Amino acid sequence: MGVELKLTLKKWPSSKVYGLMNNWRRDFVSRRGLVPGDEVGIRWDQSNNRLLFSVLIKSNIAAS
Numbered sequence: 001m002g003v004e005l006k007l008t009l010k011k012w013p014s015s016k017v018y019g020l021m022n023n024w025r026r027d028f029v030s031r032r033g034l035v036p037g038d039e040v041g042i043r044w045d046q047s048n049n050r051l052l053f054s055v056l057i058k059s060n061i062a063a064s
Contacts (some may be wrong), residue, residue, distance in 0.1 A: 002054075003027070028053060038062045 005028065008021040036042070037059030045052050 025037075035059060035061050 006022060007024055010021050011018050031053055039057035041054045041056040043052050
């Protein structure tokens with residue numbers, strides 16, 4: 001089982017963009033060495049009422 005993170009989903013009304021807050025980059029992206037082109041999956045866990053994130057595809061692009 002993975003690590004449990006507390007995140008906040010924020011919507012910016014002016015641009016209708018959503019973003020994950022509270023150290024998403026540090027706790028998920030950087031920890032897994034993600035780079036542009038990697039694919040992250042999201043699914044709802046009905047039993048525990050939470051979102052689950054997983055790395056589906058790692059791209060072959062080297063981080064710069």
